[in-house]
Amino acid sequence: MSEGISVESLLEEARLTAEMPPPAERLRLREAAGLTRDQVAQAVGVSRGTVQNWERDGGSTPTPPGRLPYLRLLRGLAEIHPAPAAGDPVAALFTGQPSGPAPVPAAAPAPVAGVPAALAGLETLRGPDGRAVEGDPGPCVRCGVETTYQSTDGRPLHSGAMCQPTTAQPPAEPAAATPASAPAAAVPAAPVSPVAARVPTRPQRRSKSADRARAELAVLIRRAVEEEAERAGGDEDAALDALVKRAIPDVMHLFNETRATGRYDYTAYPVLPDILKKPTKKEPDQIWEARPRFHHPGYSMRAPQADITVTALDVNAAYLSALKCWLPIGKLEHTTGADGVGPKRAGVHLVTPAEWTHPHLPDPLGDRDEPGALWITDATLRLLLRLSGPKYQLTQAPTVHESWTSGASENFLDALRKLLTAAREEAIEEGDVLASEYIKAMYSKLISTMGESIHNREIERPDWMHIIHSQAYANLWGKAYKAHEAGLEVIAMMGTDELHVTGDWRQVFTEGRGVSQMKIKESDAKASGEYLVGKVSR
Template sequence: MNEKVSVESLLEEARLAKAMPPPAERLRLREAAGLTRDQVARAVGVARGTVQNWERGASEPTPPGRLEYLRLLEGLAQLYPAPEAPGDPVAELLAAAKSSTPQPPAPGVAPPVPAALTGLETLRGPDGRAIEGDPGPCVRCGVETTYQSTDGRPLHSGAMCQPTAPAVPPTPPTSAPALAPVSAPASASPVPARVSTRPQRRSKSAERAQEDLLGMIRDAVREEAERAGGDEEAAVAALEKRAVPDVMDLFAETRSSARYEYTAYPTLPDILHKPTKKRPDEIWEARPRFRHPGYSMRAARADVRVTALDTNAAYLSSMKCWLPIGRLEHTTGADGVNPKRAGVHLITPAQWAHPYLPDPIGDRDEPGALWVTDATLRLLLRLSGSKYGLTGAPEIHESWTSGATENFLDALRKALAVARDEALTTRDVLLEMYVKSMYSKFVSTMGESDTNRKIYRPDWMHIVRAQAHANLWSKAYKAHQGGLEVIAMLGTDELHVTGDPWSVFTEGRALSQMKVKYTDAKASGEYMVGKVKTDG
């Protein structure tokens, strides 16, 4: 007997197979209905930046959001049909108006400004920020803008007219090259060779996803720069204000097609909850406060030169760490310690017997057992192994852990790193500051924060921070092994050494490099210390 098929299921299959309207029509329908990208994103279950990319043609809708988006567009098309009917007087008037608007300039060429338009001013509110209105072609450059002049015509704010990017025609599919015939034994049947294209498809998909994220970052900077009309301080303040919601949108975008599901508000043990707003939870991040006992700035003879070094984007690099994904489970002894699990552990560390190297557990006021993150425990286990042999293995009493992955934040970290590199290359101060605000605030607000209600993962926050401290310790050990003396190691990114630091490290602004730390007290990043006299 044939299985009964519902009409609705057939309609859904037909919708899935139906071609989407072109990007320009998607934008027209949304604007015709007066809907914002945020409203559409919430309705179809995607991030705001995803809707923006669909309307720009940077990416195409895919399940599960594709079906809901197509249904929305079909409904809007019935309410707001395109005025394209032949002989329609309204369509003819619209076409005539469109032909009279200025056309975008050639790619890479700055748009000329007619003398009659040089005196136009941007419409601004009482706070001095540009006011947005209905989108339309800018009277200066012809590129669409939501800002307007004081006389009501579309006008890019603060003369922020942009040269239009060249249209990139779609690359026609290329046929596979003919395979040379392979001689086979007479008794064997010829077997056609197969060329796998799966890795290439994955690579292109990853590149497109990253470009979508970069587009969201660039668009935010461009929007605030234009809205501020050249006022850099106002643009900086606006970008800092939106850094948290924007980075959470980026994070949601990276998780939309990810393999691992996670819980934004998991049930956590009491040790990860603050007893009061002013009292911290019980997790120790191993933040270093090391100063070499053999040197002092107050010594009678200060003749040793010290260079204060700064780690670049410490929190961005430390997002590469093992994070728990599922619900944290309690174990006793060393049962919860596993390379594929992560969380927090109650340990008693072995005594540190190297006064001229920072203690990897940090400076503690009280000895005994303490709760540490997975990042700290992995460092201690590594240093107690045969490769280093610097300390004894910690005693593990109990753990709260879950299955983990080291690549959970990789897509977000890579996108922010690429945007940071772009900002440094182009010397874009706004972009650099915006990226820094996003990754630093993402880490600091993923715990208990009033400014970020979309996630509550204090375990992640502690692990990422502790990973930054572990990374800094590794740099201190590298300096020590390279013949430098470590004079101080402070916070997440500060390392003071004697000798020539560039014989060990590479100077620069890249994530793998180090730079001189400039402060008001030590403008050059260098200062002098003297050796402390000891008995005997």
């Protein structure tokens, strides 16, 4: 709904922009009119998630082309639903009524005593829109009070001057009545222990709130399955087809709802480097995801004595588990050498890997056709660095030549992951195949359409897609190594979820359909999931 460029339209946009109300008033006006976010989004030409961020404190600021129609809508709603309190400065933004006396300036935040110079110079990590980015909660390195913001080096840090004093005094108790001739002596209030002042109470409230929100969203999943089953008149195939078709918009709706308190607007797509862009529709970009195709060279089904039993195992919901990974949440910045590598940074890296000298174990980089340098994701790099560390000592650390990274969070998709995991477990427990397949379609299609896809216009992050894929492969490698350490032979490892081993695998993995469990992989060729191999003579 963009307007033609003219002097009048520019003046109107400038005037309306000056009258932009705060997020709380935007929310009040929409709710007063009984409008949904979907209705507003459709009217102004943006996504529902964008409207949600416009209405949230710390969210994004309306930008063209949706800004002007959105401002016109707000102005019209303000005339219909003025702010209830006379003299309200928020109402004055639209109605022109007197805003009353100027508010008394708030007292400046109390200075934090004893801040070391090294901490005083820290800066807050910010996203592409310049706003502070949310990370894992923890005690602020300056004042000790819990915060979800973080510094550029990944430590918890309040945004701006929001640090709290490390000690606090309780409010004064009302003094007991005493004779006027004998005033009570002033007794100084006992200072609160710094430890007591830092005890976080918000995580408990957040946990209860998150559980309640998750239960409410789970109802949406069940309702969708019931609607399509009823519409299909008992035809499960038709119901499943309908659920698969609506999987992408449905999972994006759930994602938006789980991000209701998030501070990073994922719709603010950063400019991506050329290595993350496809040269043509049929050609891939330059990122290597390390997809495995491993077969143990010492065993074969065609060996003269094929008498060793192999069990093909299936990893449950591999991509769902891989949503727990470090994702870049700001504009990707280019660095050289290892400057872009850090515990709370993520992105893609150009590396030259060390030689893999363990033929009995899968190469963590998968099967490569060409040696030399290649672009890998942060998930693959983290795996290589772990394997080069003192715990494993299986390889040398790769040489990092350059990187495209930004500050990162491991929990960006975690609320959605927990929601879908709980819904999946419930569907399995109830034997609801329709719901199980619907949930699988939601998380698998979410990942596959994160890149350049015509099926999902709400999110375009090919770097995230590559990282999640690579995380699934890294998780599978960890299971293969666990089996090897327990004395099983790893015969094959393929894709995201297929692991073939010899020996008693139930002593290593728990059997079941849960996300942390393994089950026997069945196929038409091997209905039992077992087959025989023999050792190859060298």
